[in-house]
Amino acid sequence: MLRVFTDGCEQDRLSVGDRGLHYGDGLFETILIRDGMPCLWNRHLARLALGADRLGLAQPSRSILREEAARICAGLDDGLLKLIVTRGVGGRGYRPPASPHPRRILLSYASSPSPDPSAQGGVVIRYCATPASVNRRLAGIKHLNRLDAVLARQEWDDPQIAEGLMCDDAGDVVGGTMTNLFVWDGVALATPAVTRSGLAGTVRSVALESAARAGIACVERPITRRMIEESVGLFLTNARIGVWPVVRLEEQSFDPERLPVDLLHQIRQAAQTPEWPDP
Structure with missing residues (x-):
C-alpha cells in the first residue's frame, strides 16, 4: 500500500515546474517504520537539516514533519517512510528563485521483501x-x-x-x-x-x-x-x-x-x- 502526502494534503500530483524534477534540487530521507513509528527520526532530521544548509534550502518545520509523518504512518505496522523536500517551483534556468516555496512530499510504503x-x-x-x-x-x-x-x-x-x-x-x-x-x-x-x-x-x-x-x-x-x-x-x-x-x-x-x-x-x-x- 502506497500513500502520498504533498504539502500536507493526501495527493500524488506535483507541478511539472518543480525544481526537484528539473534539476534534482532537493533532499530526501528513507526512514524505517516499526509498529507505526519511525526509527532514528532525530538522526534523519539532523541529516536533512545538514543537507538543507548545504543547499541553501529552507527546512520544513520539525513539528509539521512530525505531524504529517504520524498521519501518513497511521495504521502502517511495518514499512518505509520516504521524505522528500524540494526547492519548489522555479523559472527556467539553474538559478534558484529569489523567494522559493519549498515543497515537502511524504510517501509511506508497506514492507517489501529484502535479502535475509x-x-x-x-x-x-x-x-x-x-x-x-x-x-x-x-x-x-x-x-x-x-x-x-x-x-x-x-x-x-x-x-x-x-x-x-x-x-x-x-x-x-x-x-x-x-x-x-x-x-x-x-x-x-x-x-x-x-x-x-x-x-x-x-x-x-x-x-x-x-x-x-x-x-x-x-x-x-x-x-x-x-x-x-x-x-x-x-x-x-x-x-x-x-x-x-x-x-x-x-x-x-x-x-x-x-x-x-x-x-x-x-x-x-x-x-x-x-x-x-x-x-
Missing part, C-alpha cells in the same frame, strides 16, 4: 564499474541526484547479489549503491570517510557510536581494495536493512562469525527500535 542474511549467514555482493560522484559540497548528504547509484545498480540483475560496492576517482571504495561499508581486521573497524563522496548514513552513525561504547576502534579513512582483500570480515548498513554481514565479495569469501557479532546485534537493535520523534 540469516538464510546463508550473510549477503553476496560485488564491485561496480560505475564510479561514485565526488563533490565535497554534496558529500555526506542525501540529495536528489543519485544517477551514479542508478547506473551502478543497472550493472547486475542476479537476485543472489544483494549490493554493489562503488569506488571514487582515486579507486578507493566509497560504499555500496545504497549502503555504508565497514571493514573488520579482527581488532578494529574502518569505514570510508564521507568528506569527498558517499553518504553519512544514519545507521553508520549508530555503528560508530556503538563501537566507541564497546571500546572498539573505528577509523574513518580511505578504504582500498587491498584493505578489503586482507580483512577478516565486512558488513553493510542502512536504514532499511539495519546490518548485513557479507559472506562473499566477488570470489572472496568471508566468515560472518569472525565479525564482532555482539556489536552487530547492538547496531541492528538500535537502528530498528521505533520511537516517537521529539516534538
Whole structure:
C-alpha cells in the first residue's frame, strides 16, 4: 500500500515546474517504520537539516514533519517512510528563485521483501564499474541526484547479489549503491570517510557510536581494495536493512562469525527500535 502526502494534503500530483524534477534540487530521507513509528527520526532530521544548509534550502518545520509523518504512518505496522523536500517551483534556468516555496512530499510504503542474511549467514555482493560522484559540497548528504547509484545498480540483475560496492576517482571504495561499508581486521573497524563522496548514513552513525561504547576502534579513512582483500570480515548498513554481514565479495569469501557479532546485534537493535520523534 502506497500513500502520498504533498504539502500536507493526501495527493500524488506535483507541478511539472518543480525544481526537484528539473534539476534534482532537493533532499530526501528513507526512514524505517516499526509498529507505526519511525526509527532514528532525530538522526534523519539532523541529516536533512545538514543537507538543507548545504543547499541553501529552507527546512520544513520539525513539528509539521512530525505531524504529517504520524498521519501518513497511521495504521502502517511495518514499512518505509520516504521524505522528500524540494526547492519548489522555479523559472527556467539553474538559478534558484529569489523567494522559493519549498515543497515537502511524504510517501509511506508497506514492507517489501529484502535479502535475509540469516538464510546463508550473510549477503553476496560485488564491485561496480560505475564510479561514485565526488563533490565535497554534496558529500555526506542525501540529495536528489543519485544517477551514479542508478547506473551502478543497472550493472547486475542476479537476485543472489544483494549490493554493489562503488569506488571514487582515486579507486578507493566509497560504499555500496545504497549502503555504508565497514571493514573488520579482527581488532578494529574502518569505514570510508564521507568528506569527498558517499553518504553519512544514519545507521553508520549508530555503528560508530556503538563501537566507541564497546571500546572498539573505528577509523574513518580511505578504504582500498587491498584493505578489503586482507580483512577478516565486512558488513553493510542502512536504514532499511539495519546490518548485513557479507559472506562473499566477488570470489572472496568471508566468515560472518569472525565479525564482532555482539556489536552487530547492538547496531541492528538500535537502528530498528521505533520511537516517537521529539516534538
